[in-house]
Amino acid sequence: MINHTINAVQDPYRMVSRTTLLLLLGFTLFLLTFPVSAKTITDDQKIIYIDDQIRFADGLVSRGHHDLAIAEYLRLTEKFANDPLVAEAWVQLAEAYAAKKDFKKAFAAFNTFFTKFSKSRILPAAHLKYALVLYKTGIEGNKTKALDLLNKLKSQSANPVVIQDAAGFHLGKLYLAEKRDAEAFSEFNIVASKKIEKSPQDDFRVTSLIELVKIHKQRKEGAEALRLLSGIINNSNLSQELSLRLHWLTGELYFDAAQYQKAADVFAKLAILFSKSPVAKDAIYKRLQAIYMLKDYAKVISEIDRLIKNRQIADSGWERFYLMKASSLSNLNFKKKAIESLKSVMSKSKESAMLQFAAYKYVEIQLQQGELRSALNLMNQYIEKPSFSRDGVRDMVVLITDYCGADEGEKLLRKAIKTIPANSKNVTLLNLKLAALLIKAGKADEALNLYRSIAEEDLKEFLPYALMGEAQALEKMRKIEDAAAKYKLLIKTFPQSELYSEAMLRIGVMFLADKKQWNTSMVYFSEVIKRFPEKPVAMLATFYQGYLAFYKKDYKTAKQILAKLRNRKQLTPDLHQDVKIYLLWTLLRLKEIDASILIFNSTKNQGRLLAHAVTSFVNELGTALIKKNPSAAQLCFNELLRRQQRQAQQLGYIGLSAIAMQKGDAVKGIELLRKSVKLQGDLKTTTEAILLLGNLLVERGKDQEAVLVFEQSLDNPYNKKYAAAARLGLAKILAKQDDRLKTANRYAMSVFILSQDKKICSEAMLLSVQISLKMKDKKAAQTTWREFQTRFPELTKTPEAQKIAIQLKK
Numbered sequence: 149m150i151n152h153t154i155n156a157v158q159d160p161y162r163m164v165s166r167t168t169l170l171l172l173l174g175f176t177l178f179l180l181t182f183p184v185s186a187k188t189i190t191d192d193q194k195i196i197y198i199d200d201q202i203r204f205a206d207g208l209v210s211r212g213h214h215d216l217a218i219a220e221y222l223r224l225t226e227k228f229a230n231d232p233l234v235a236e237a238w239v240q241l242a243e244a245y246a247a248k249k250d251f252k253k254a255f256a257a258f259n260t261f262f263t264k265f266s267k268s269r270i271l272p273a274a275h276l277k278y279a280l281v282l283y284k285t286g287i288e289g290n291k292t293k294a295l296d297l298l299n300k301l302k303s304q305s306a307n308p309v310v311i312q313d314a315a316g317f318h319l320g321k322l323y324l325a326e327k328r329d330a331e332a333f334s335e336f337n338i339v340a341s342k343k344i345e346k347s348p349q350d351d352f353r354v355t356s357l358i359e360l361v362k363i364h365k366q367r368k369e370g371a372e373a374l375r376l377l378s379g380i381i382n383n384s385n386l387s388q389e390l391s392l393r394l395h396w397l398t399g400e401l402y403f404d405a406a407q408y409q410k411a412a413d414v415f416a417k418l419a420i421l422f423s424k425s426p427v428a429k430d431a432i433y434k435r436l437q438a439i440y441m442l443k444d445y446a447k448v449i450s451e452i453d454r455l456i457k458n459r460q461i462a463d464s465g466w467e468r469f470y471l472m473k474a475s476s477l478s479n480l481n482f483k484k485k486a487i488e489s490l491k492s493v494m495s496k497s498k499e500s501a502m503l504q505f506a507a508y509k510y511v512e513i514q515l516q517q518g519e520l521r522s523a524l525n526l527m528n529q530y531i532e533k534p535s536f537s538r539d540g541v542r543d544m545v546v547l548i549t550d551y552c553g554a555d556e557g558e559k560l561l562r563k564a565i566k567t568i569p570a571n572s573k574n575v576t577l578l579n580l581k582l583a584a585l586l587i588k589a590g591k592a593d594e595a596l597n598l599y600r601s602i603a604e605e606d607l608k609e610f611l612p613y614a615l616m617g618e619a620q621a622l623e624k625m626r627k628i629e630d631a632a633a634k635y636k637l638l639i640k641t642f643p644q645s646e647l648y649s650e651a652m653l654r655i656g657v658m659f660l661a662d663k664k665q666w667n668t669s670m671v672y673f674s675e676v677i678k679r680f681p682e683k684p685v686a687m688l689a690t691f692y693q694g695y696l697a698f699y700k701k702d703y704k705t706a707k708q709i710l711a712k713l714r715n716r717k718q719l720t721p722d723l724h725q726d727v728k729i730y731l732l733w734t735l736l737r738l739k740e741i742d743a744s745i746l747i748f749n750s751t752k753n754q755g756r757l758l759a760h761a762v763t764s765f766v767n768e769l770g771t772a773l774i775k776k777n778p779s780a781a782q783l784c785f786n787e788l789l790r791r792q793q794r795q796a797q798q799l800g801y802i803g804l805s806a807i808a809m810q811k812g813d814a815v816k817g818i819e820l821l822r823k824s825v826k827l828q829g830d831l832k833t834t835t836e837a838i839l840l841l842g843n844l845l846v847e848r849g850k851d852q853e854a855v856l857v858f859e860q861s862l863d864n865p866y867n868k869k870y871a872a873a874a875r876l877g878l879a880k881i882l883a884k885q886d887d888r889l890k891t892a893n894r895y896a897m898s899v900f901i902l903s904q905d906k907k908i909c910s911e912a913m914l915l916s917v918q919i920s921l922k923m924k925d926k927k928a929a930q931t932t933w934r935e936f937q938t939r940f941p942e943l944t945k946t947p948e949a950q951k952i953a954i955q956l957k958k
Contacts, residue, residue: 198224198233202240209244218244225260235265239274246281254281272311276301276318283322295322313339313352320359329363336360340376344383354380354390361397370405374398392422396431403438412438429465436472445476452476467493467502474509483513504540511544515551523548524560531567541567542574546581554589558582576602576610583617587624596621612638612645619654628658649680653689666696687716691727698734706734725760733765736772744769745777754780758787767799774806782807794829801827802837809844818844835874842877851881872903876912883919893919897932910940917952930956 205220221241228234242257258278265271275297283294301307302315320335339356357376364373380386381394395418402411415438418431432455440448452473455461461469470489477486490513493506507530514523527544530536545564549557561582568574579602586595599617602610619634635651635658642648656672659665669692676689694709710731713719719727728747735744748769751757758766770784781803788800801824808816821844824837845853855878875895882892896919899912913936920929933956937944944953 195233198228198231198237202234202237205237205240205244209240209247214244214247218248230264232265232268235261235268235270238265239270239277242281243277246284251281251285272301272304272307276311276314279315280318291322291326295319298322310352313342313356317352317356317359320356324359333360333363336363344380344385350385351387351390354386354394358393358397361401365397365401365404370401374401374405377401388422392418392425392427395421396427399431399434399438403434403441406441408438408441411435412442429461432460433465433468433472436469440472440476443479445480448476449473449480467497467499467506471502471505471509474506478509478513478516483517486513500537504537504543507536507540508543508547512547515548520548520551523551531564538568538572538574542577545578549581549585554585557585558589561585571605573607573610576605576607580610580613580617583621587617587621592621592624596625612642612647615641616647616651619651623654623658628661632658649676649683649685652676652679653685653692656689656692660692660696666700670696684718684720687713687719687723691723691730694727694734695730698730698737701737703734703737707731707738710734722760725757728757729761729765732769736768741772741776745773745780748773748780749777754783755787758784759790763788763791763793763796763799767796767803770803771806774803774810778807778810794827795833798824798827798829798833798837802833802840805840805844814844814848818848835871839873839877842874846877846881851884855881869903869905869908872899872905872908872912875899876908876915879912879915879919883915883922886922889919889923893923900935906940910936910943913939914948914952917956921952921955926956 201220201224205217205224208214208217208220218241221237221244224234224237225241238257238261242254242261245251245254245257258274258281261268261274262271268274279294279297279301282290282297285291298315298319302312302319304312307315316335316339320332320339323329323332323335336356336359339353340360342353344350344353357380361373361376364370364376377394377398381391381398386394395414399411399414399418402408402414412435415431415435419428419435422428422431436448436451439451452461452469455469470493474486474489474493477483477489487510490506490510493502494510497503497506507526511523511526514520514526527541527548530544531541541564545560549560552560561578565575565578565582568578579598583595583598583602586592586598596618599614599621603614603618615634615638619631619638622628622631622634632655635655638645638651639648652672653676656669656676659669659672673689673692673696677686677693680686690709690713694706694713697703697706697709710727714724714727714731728751732744732747735741735747748754748757758769766784766787770781770788773781773784785800785803785807788796788803791797791800801820805817805820805824808814808820818841821837821841825834825841828834845851876899879892879895879899882888882895885892893916896912896916900909900916903909903912913932917929917932917936920926920932933952936949943949
């Protein structure tokens with residue numbers, strides 16, 4: 149929020165000389181550059197009188213007293229109607245009329261000048277002023293004439309160089325107004341490329357260069373803008389005003405490029421060089437703002453305290469320093485002291501914008517401290533104050549609703565909307581916030597209706613947001629085709645909208661739900677990255693490319709994408725978590741366990757990472773870490789126990805049981821597995837827990853209890869593998885009892901006849917051979933052995949298989 153106070157900075161170029169100011173703003177006083185002196189006139193007193201009267205009238209113009217100035221000019225032109233000494237007064241009279249938009253009289257004055265003084269030395273300057281007034285009328289024909297005349301003035305070599313430069317500069321400015329940016333750039337470039345000398349035309353060459361810099365700045369071409377400035381900023385021939393502007397622009401460019409230390413140095417230099425100018429205070433503030441962005445909050449606080457002590461910021465604009473101090477204190481967690489600084493602004497400031505920001509920051513700190521009630525009380529006071537800005541009410545309500553529950557947030561928004569005049573932009577903005585809140589609260593149908601009503605208002609600036617909201621609501625309602633249609637409409641109708649890239653991304657994300665559409669998703673993600681490489685949305689699209697590669701089981705590509713993305717500093721905290729999770733998951737699938745352990749161990753807040761991840765990943769990570777990093781594995785399984793879903797809790801108990809068994813604590817392992825089975829949350833997970841428990845009971849010699857456990861999974865419609873494993877477990881137990889060998893063999897044979905799982909089938913076949921031999925049915929044993937050899941030839945060399953082969957030869 150600190151950047152909000154930038155608007156309070158005064159224009160650093162207000163306090164300049166009259167001649168330079170008018171020269172920079174457009175109605176240039178070139179006439180003073182070409183003093184009029186009629187050789188035939190010898191009356192020195194008359195010359196002094198006329199000169200004083202013109203300067204007096206000019207002074208009235210510069211102070212906005214156009215009527216008084218017109219009276220003075222008329223007095224001169226009437227008294228010395230045809231005298232060349234008053235030629236300048238006719239032109240100034242025309243400009244004074246133009247300032248009042250009395251163009252008829254302005255052009256009459258110009259025409260009088262052109263008729264009476266057609267050979268005057270100031271004729272080119274008068275034509276330039278005439279062109280600017282023509283354009284000012286706003287009439288298309290006049291605007292065309294103005295551009296033609298300026299082109300003519302800049303091209304005529306007979307004209308003074310200053311006129312040529314001035315015409316080129318103003319032509320560039322007018323092209324900008326016409327949105328003919330390429331032509332404007334060309335005009336500024338021509339003038340700015342000329343050598344800077346200590347002469348009147350330098351102002352136009354430097355100001356043209358400034359315009360070039362501003363264009364580069366607008367295009368986000370900061371490096372080129374800084375290059376242009378570096379070649380002129382230290383030129384000793386520049387006027388103080390132009391030097392100030394160049395330094396200020398340099399500081400702003402460094403600030404925009406996040407080179408905050410360089411920006412601070414430039415603004416510090418400004419404050420010293422122009423210490424007697426009103427701009428010095430603004431430079432001091434901008435320097436502190438750069439230091440704030442460097443997060444050197446302690447330095448910001450100490451310097452502001454020094455400024456307060458020395459009464460250097462006691463006049464207008466003091467509030468912004470107090471607000472920056474409050475923000476710095478808050479960032480250092482000195483909340484109470486921050487509030488004291490904010491209270492100073494809230495109790496003493498008469499500046500609405502400053503009061504609004506202070507109240508917002510005050511509420512923000514209360515919310516950060518968990519004092520929602522206090523924040524609500526303060527906000528309700530301001531809602532009921534008609535004098536408090538409705539913009540401020542809007543901002544505070546939006547802030548608080550992010551901390552409220554859905555119901556309370558909805559009530560708050562509806563209350564605020566009632567206090568704001570209907571059909572205002574603030575009502576629309578709050579309705580947009582309300583609709584977004586309704587979606588989060590699961591009221592997508594209500595949100596959809598609200599977004600549609602906003603769209604019907606036909607406010608073009610809000611229509612893209614309404615379309616985006618409609619699409620999101622439809623997406624929540626699982627009306628995928630309708631949602632996609634809205635996103636596509638947004639893309640087609642508002643190609644320049646800031647939501648364009650997000651809409652493209654959302655279409656790609658929606659198609660992820662259908663494997664048949666994955667290639668389409670990839671096309672959208674690629675387009676987002678190609679068109680908006682510098683936007684955060686491009687990093688999201690890149691993540692989804694890695695995500696898709698993961699689920700396509702193209703783990704090498706997923707690893708390449710995610711590993712590269714992980715190093716991007718611009719990742720949001722949530723996206724950084726997602727990237728790290730899927731990178732870890734990819735490494736697990738590639739069996740690169742050591743690499744995954746290194747990344748997990750380097751994670752500062754492992755608990756937060758696990759809480760952010762899906763259950764299947766947490767379980768898979770924990771399982772992979774059981775042998776190599778039991779403490780990290782335990783962290784994973786404890787996270788699963790904290791979740792609400794029973795399946796997650798079951799997996800947590802299964803994992804903790806495995807850790808207990810790793811430590812040799814079978815009793816605890818059995819206890820944890822029983823807890824997992826008892827939850828009965830998910831059939832697959834429950835069956836897995838049953839099988840693990842049954843096998844563990846067998847190992848502990850608790851066969852009867854194991855039988856009861858295995859019998860729970862004999863018929864598992866969800867997973868035939870688990871049913872086969874249960875039958876195999878029963879076969880192993882029954883094979884120990886001579887009177888149950890036949891039943892045991894039946895269970896074993898059912899496993900390898902019905903199941904396709906290699907491990908379970910091979911184990912069941914070898915058990916069946918052993919049971920047949922024990923029953924002295926060598927023929928059955930040999931039949932099963934031959935089948936084993938055919939199905940699993942690679943397993944016939946194992947020690948267990950070799951022992952059976954020897955028995956069969958006896």
